[in-house]
Amino acid sequence: MKIQKATNVASQEVMMEGSAGCRVRWLVDEKDGAPNFAMRQFDVAPGGHTPRHSHPYEHEIYVLEGAGEVIEGDQPRPLKAGDVVYVAPDDVHQFRNTGTTTMKFLCMVPHIPEGTPVKVLPECAG
C-alpha cells in the first residue's frame, strides 16, 4: 500500500504537441507496481488546454476544481468540479480551462504499449 498527498507528487509540464499551460502529476503508475492503469492529475492554467487528439485507448476523468469545457469532436461541452467524463477509445477530445482559476482533474488511463498511435487534430476555430 502506498499513501501520499496528491500535491506532494511532483508535477511536470505537459510537452505534448497541442498542449498549453498544462502540468501533470502521475499519482499512481507502473513505478508503484500498478498492474493495469494509472491515475494522473492535470492542472490546467486559465486559457490553457490539453491537445485536441484521439487515441485507441480510453480515459476516465473526474473534475476536482475549476471550470472549463471538453471538446467532444468539435463541440464544446461545459465542465465543472464534480463532473465525470468517459472518453471512449478513438473519441476526439480536448480539455480547456475557460475559467479564472486552475482547472484540476484526475485522468485515469490504461497502461499503453510504447508506439501506440495518437492522432493530433488542429485547434477548433471557436
Next chain:
Amino acid sequence: MKIQKATNVASQEVMMEGSAGCRVRWLVDEKDGAPNFAMRQFDVAPGGHTPRHSHPYEHEIYVLEGAGEVIEGDQPRPLKAGDVVYVAPDDVHQFRNTGTTTMKFLCMVPHIPEGTPVKVLPECAG
C-alpha cells in the same frame, strides 16, 4: 463520450459482508463500454467503514471529502481530502470514516472476472 455530474449517478448501499454505512456510485463502468477498469465513488457515513478484506486485484483511490483512516494490515493510517492510496493486489485494507462528515472517495478497480476470491478478515480490535 459520456459526461455526467457524479451526484446525478444513483448510489446504492454497499451490501458486502463487513461493510457499514457505505454507499457506492458506479461513475464509469462496463455498461458505459469502459474496456479495462471502473470508477466508483464511495460515500461513507461517520462511523462507517468498508469491509476489512483482501483480493487479488488492485485499487487506486483519491479522497474527495472528509477524513478517516485506511487500515493497512492491522495498522490505521490517517486519510483526508486530497490523499491518494494505491492498494496493491492482496493488500489487506479497510477504509473507516473517523470524522463527523461524510467521507467521500473515488476507488478505481480493474474489471474483475466473476468468482474472483475476496478474503474477508475480522474487524481490528482497536
